[in-house]
Amino acid sequence: MSNTKKILVVDDEQDVRILFEQRFRKEIRSGLVNFVFAYSGEEALRYLNQHEHEAVLILSDINMPGMSGLELLKKIKQEHKEPPPVVMMITAYGDNENYQTAVNLGADDFLTKPLDFTILKEKLNLLN
Amino acid sequence: MDINAYEITSHTVKNTYMKHLLLTLALIFFMFYIRAQNKKIDSLNNLIALSKTDTARINLLNAKANAYTENSLDSSISIAKMAVEKAKQVHYQKGEAAAYNILGTAYTYKGSFEPALYNYKIAEQLYRQAADSEGLNKVYRGYGMYYGMQSKYDSSIVFFQKNVDYDERNGREKDLTSAYQNIAVSYTMLSNYKQALFYQSKALHLAESRNDITAQAYINLNMGISYSNVHDYARAEALYKKAIQLAQQAQIKNVELYGYANISSAYEMLQRYQEMYDNATKAVLLGRQLGDDAIVASSLSRAAKALAYQKNFKEAEKMSMQSIAIADSAGTPMTVFQTMSDMGFIKKVQQQYQQAIQYYEKGFAALKDADMFDEQIGSAYSDLSACYEQQGLYKKALAAFKTATHISDSIRSRENIRKATELSMNYDFAKKEQAIKAEQDKQNAIAHARQLALIIGLGCTVVLIIGAVVAYRNKQKANVLLQHQKGKLEKTLTELKATQTQLIQSEKMASLGELTAGIAHEIQNPLNFVNNFSEVSQELLEEMEEQINAGNTQEARSISAEVRQNLQKILHHGKRADAIVKGMLQHSRKSTGQKELTDINALADEYLRLSYHGLRAKDKLFTTALQTDFDKSAVKINVVPQDVGRAFLNLFTNAFYAVRQKQKQLSTASYEPLVAVSTRKLENAVAISVRDNGNGISDEHVSKIFQPFFTTKPTGEGTGLGLSLSYDIITKEHGGTLTVQSQEGEYAEFIITLPA
Known part of the structure; x- marks a missing residue:
């Protein structure tokens, strides 16, 4: 199991679960990745507190009711220091300002919706 | 059959022209043939009894019917019908046509225009069959009157013009004088004073050559009125003076009376108040002699006004009270208005505004049902406006001022015609002088002495023209200044309106901008x-x-289930995007103003x-x-x-703004921003509450919050129109309510109710 990467996906859209599971079905089947889903920033924080150091990668939406993705990012980077999890932000706003804010808060990468899974997979491979 | 023409004018005066403008300028027309009416009927009765042939009898019946058109229309109609029957029996076509023509006239006087037209048409047809152009000319005169009495002056002019053409062609000078006068009356009513004066000059020329003093008196008076209408009071004065002199000579009292009344008005405009007073007094005396209460009241009032101009207020008020009493019993709305507004003027000059207002208001009340616009009424309104202003009644002052402006605007279009008239009139006069001069040259050989008199006369005219030109120039200068100021004001107003429109538009665009990012x-x-x-x-x-090829049906089936699920998801999200785009279009689209059954919960949520x-x-x-x-x-x-969506959006944006401001001020730890939206079904309404736990609104601001342009946001961030627009949408457009409750520092809650 040590080879398996655990990825936490944070998005208020419930359908992301099916989408990610289908898109990564081969990788899941072969045990390369394992996905966990949280539907709000708060839920994501709870998971991280309970399962410290489990998730190596966090993919988070920015626009969510309640705690926003950026706030989550800030909290993760402040509180979960060692080892620093990789956080990629995924948002519908592809503008430069949004990008800068995310980068300033410590985001490791920035992706826009509609999500291109080929690019996402390439980025994941680079993490190795 | 000259009578017809004169009857046309006299009746037209009574029925249509009098109710128009001209309250100080009493237009009068040729009436002098009518006075002998009763005598005429008596002698006609004798003649009918003595007549020997059928045609002579029919002619006399027609003459009698015609005479009766002045004092008994029903008698006129029954006699004319009798004449029709008799003429048919003996196949006397001309007599029949004449009788039909009289029927048309009688019905026109009665105001029964349908039978009038019917009878005129038959008369026209019969005269045509008989190729009787003289008869046709009479029918045309009838048509002219028929249209004139219905205020269709353009049509009446067409027919009076036919009279003019016919009479000119056949050298029927006496008829021509009245034809000119009739057409001039119609042009006067169309405010086409240029044409009116053109025909009046022709009529005058003719009357002079026929040495007809009576006609000259009438025409001079009417020309004076025309010049008064174009504000050429100097020329008007000379003509009124001439009319008075001729009227005295020919002993036509009513022309003399109207001469005094009109010249008094002209003197007011010329600011010659002593002469204004003198002539008004003369009109009062003569009016009493003739028993014309209306003109006594208005002239007395005019005299009182003249005294007020000369600061003799005590006498002025006394006289004005008298005039009001007489006007009251005489009972014509115009006279009541004039006496009341003159008293208002007298009070206003003494700065007794409260009382002035009372008189003006009474005056306008008398006019209430009469749809009248003239300069006197317009200036009375602006005087009243000034009184209201002095009393601090600004709203009323504005309303009165607007009415005054409205009237002066409607007169301004006439003013343009006047201007043109004045310019071309100088030309007309020059032409007329040339004509007179040419004629005079011919007569030179006969009488040298006359020439000398003419040169003096010409000199006088030239002096008059120069005077008129100077007066006109001055007036024009004042006009230019006024026009300039009015133009400036109008421009400012237009700019203000444009700015307002822009602001509202930018508020809409701002709310659209807030939406697009969300979209x-x-x-x-x-x-x-x-x-x-x-x-x-x-x-x-x-x-x-691959699975099917491998014969792995179980696996293939499970994949197919996933694909089916995906297709459903695609459809679902496609529809979602569709709904969003539609919503966006709906917002950017101009409101249709169409109410439709709407799920208020869904709207608020969206x-x-x-x-x-x-x-x-x-x-x-x-x-x-x-x-x-x-x-x-x-x-x-x-x-x-x-x-309603726009109103919601404004409330939500404000709520978010409020919590955001508080969040910025406080440390993030302690404060949890919350925006709560709820709906409630009430008995006959739905309530929507938008509550935020932001900074709230101070008491001071609560009272202003729905006012346009009120905003607490920094410059450039808010137009200050959001809540005011929302308020209008909810209350004015939907008959609902929009209220606010707040505790400063704690919360703000906006509550909309919409009738269900």
């Missing part, structure tokens, strides 16, 4: 699913084929999401808890969804 977010999310689910389904189908995401798009770090509590029993209600 972008809302639309990219479903697209994310549409794109990815279709792409992954393709992969799944390939995999399914705009809440859009405005939240919109704000988040601009302010990345902003976040707030949203709480919705929608009353499911709230039925659909009839509203204009775009407009």
Whole structure:
């Protein structure tokens, strides 16, 4: 199991679960990745507190009711220091300002919706 | 049959012309043939008894019927019908036509225009068959009167013009004088004073050559009135003087009377108040002699006004009270108005505004039902406006001022005609002088002495013209200045209106801007699913084929179930995007103003999401808890969804702004921003509450919050129109209410109720 990467996906859209599971079905089947889903920033924080150091990668939406993705990012980077999890932000706003804010808060990468899974997979491979 | 022409004018005066403008300028026309009426009927009766032939009898019956048109229309009609029958029996076509023509006239006087036209048409047809152009000319005169009495002056002019042509062609000078006068009356009523004066000059020329003093007196008076109408009071004065002199000579008292009344008005305009007073007094005396109460009252009032101009207020008021009493019993609205407004003027000059207002108001009350516009009424309104202003009644002052402006605007169009008239009139006069001169040259050989008199006369005219030109120049200068100022004011007003429109538009655009970012977010999310689910389904189908080829039906079936699920997801998210785009279009579209049954919960929810995401798009770090509590029993209600949505959007944006401000001020730890939206079904309404736990609104601001342009946001951030527009949408457009409750530092709650 040590080879398996655990990825936490944070998005208020419930359908992301099916989408990610289908898109990564081969990788899941072969045990390369394992996905966990949280539907709000708060839920994501709870998971991280309970399962410290489990998730190596966090993919988070920015626009969510309640705690926003950026706030989550800030909290993760402040509180979960060692080892620093990789956080990629995924948002519908592809503008430069949004990008800068995310980068300033410590985001490791920035992706826009509609999500291109080929690019996402390439980025994941680079993490190795 | 000259009588017809004169009757036309006298009746037209009574029925239509009098009720128009001209309250100081009493237009009068040729009437002098009518006075002998009774004598004429008596002698006609004798002649009928003595007549020997049928045609002579029919002619006399017609003459009698015609005479009766002046004092007994029903008698006239029955006699004319008798004449028709008799003429038919003996096949006397001309007599029959004449009788039909008289019937037309009698019915026209009665105001029964349908039978009038019917009878005129028969007369016209019979005269045509008989090729009797003289008869046709009479019918045309009838048509002219028929249209004139219905205020269709353009048509009446067409027929009077036919009279003029016919009479000119056949050298019927006496008829021609009245034809000119008739056509001049119609042009006067159309405010075409240039044409009126053109025909009046022709009539005068003719009357002079026929040495007809009576006609000259009337024409001079009417020309004076025309010049008064074009504000050429100097020329008007000379003509009135001439008319008075001729009227005295020919002993026509009413012309003399109207001469005094009109010249008094002219003197007021010329600011020669002693002469104004003298002539008004003469009119009062003569009016009493003739028993004409209306003109006594108005002249007395005029004399009182003249005294007020000369600051003799005590006498002025006394005289004015007398005039009011007489006007009251004489009972014509115009006279009542004139006496009342003159008294108002007298009070106003003494700065007794309260009393002045009372008199003006009484005066206007008398005019209430008469739809009248003239300069005197207009200036009375602006005087009243000044009185209101002095009394601090600004709203009323503005209303009166608007009425005055309205009247002066409607007169201004006439003014343009006047200007043209004055310019061309100088030309006309020059032409007329040339004509007179040419004629005079011919007579030179006969009488040298006359020439000398003419040269003096010409000299006088030239002096008059120079005087008129100077007066006209001065007036024109004043006009130019006034026009300039009016233009400036109008421009400022237009600019203000444009700015207002722009502001409202920019408020709409601002709210659209708040939405578009939210919309972008809302639309990219479903697209994310549409794109990815279709792409992954393709992969799944390939995999399914592989499984089928491998004979792995179980696996293939499970993949096919996944694909089916994906297709459903694609459809679902596609529809979601569709709804968002439609919503966006709906918002940017101009409100149709059409109310439709709308689910208020769904509307509130949609705009809440859009405005939240919109704000988040601009302010990345902003976040707030949203709480919705929608009353499911709230039925659909009839509203204009775009407009109510706009109001919602404004309330939501304000709520987000409030919590955001507080969040910035306080340390993040202690404060949890919350915006709560709830709906409730009431008995006959639906209530929508938007509550935030932001900074609240101070008592001082609560009272102003719905006023246009009130904003607490920094310059450039708010137009100050959002809440004011929302307020209008909810209250004015939908008959609902929009209220606010707040505790400063704690919360603000806006509550909308919309009638269900």
